[in-house]
Amino acid sequence: TTPEPSQSQAGRQLFVELNCVQCHARGADPGLAASLPELVKRHGELESWLPAMTPPSLNSVGDKLRDEALIAAVRREKNHRPYLLARMPRFPLNESQLAQLVDYFVAEDRIPDTGDLPPNVVVQSNHAAELDDAVTRVAGARLVTPDGFGCTSCHRVGKVEPPPGPLAARGPTLSMLGQRIRRPWYDRWVRNPARIVPRMEMPSVQLPVHGVLNDDLPTQLAAVWQVLNQPGFEPPAPNALRVARRSGVRERGEPALLLTDVLRVGETRQLKPALIGLPNRHNVLIDLEAGRMVDWWLGDAARQRTEGKTWFWEVGGTSIGALQPAEHELSLRDAAGRRWQPIQVGQFVTELDDWQHQPDGGIAFSHRMTFSPEPDSESTVTLLVRQTISPIWSDSAGASQSQLDSD
Structure with missing residues (x-):
């Protein structure tokens, strides 16, 4: 709602009395920024510190900040610019005066939302729909x-x-x-x-x-x-040595990538993975030690980093959902109804024999798996397993989808 004129006018008077534009730029008033270049001329060693001595502009601050954030800023409750050397004094303002200042900034700066306009006025919104x-x-x-x-x-x-x-x-x-x-x-x-x-x-x-x-x-x-605005959100760490990725642009005709080096997934380490990065930026991780697919994520396939003298790859995107099935993905059933499960041969359940890129941007690979009806049984059978993982694209050219196809 629009503040009462008397309230905002009182806030304007308070703004003048506090001499805010002595330091802050607002409208035609340049603030402290206008006099700092002259200071630098006399003290050249301060030139690199000029931005740290310049208080933030107050242009559109009533449109920018929420009401409670305006109050917090005047009170200096939290410093969101720790690099600034300039500091604002703590003014002994009561609640009424704080409200007057807020009303002044809102009345002067805030562009009304559509709901505050007459019904015959239409405003084109730039807001996109909320995303999953x-x-x-x-x-x-x-x-x-x-x-x-x-x-x-x-x-x-x-x-x-x-x-x-x-x-x-x-x-x-x-x-x-x-x-x-x-x-x-x-x-x-x-x-x-x-x-x-x-x-x-x-x-x-x-x-x-x-x-x-x-x-x-x-x-x-x-x-x-x-x-x-997601609590706890952490972006990818910067300065990776290398990034393994595909563009997500269908027209480029990129092949899938395959990574078999040591890979870190959170706090765990995959000694012998098969990481497949599809051209639509969907990635799957197959744990060869366990013989099953364990993760699927969107984004970059992997990033290479160093830690001391150790070089390693880490998962490059955000998981759609870790895949941790209670049983193996593949099993056999004989004529007697017994189920034959994959077993480890040495350290691993399976190892890649070969792989080929597919015309659709997918990848086909072969691996051997040994099955047994009991963990310690001498009865075993080894089969050659061939799988293909392919991207699925939307009808919109160049748009990646949260889908992949696995045969």
């Missing part, structure tokens, strides 16, 4: 990295810090940003930050990331918003 949690985890996790829109290049997300760089390129922490920032403002901001805060270092997001969510920009931005 699994889709959000997979697509959003990629989009916030340098392989997407590059959010983690300048902002902290979870435990992932941006790489060292100029202070001018540092931004506030983005984890759970919906607790502070209003979604309508986010939708306007990411498309053209400099329109709201002139000379803003953040680039505008005008083009979608190819091969993600049908190349639909509003849907991609919705995925970023949702994943950043």
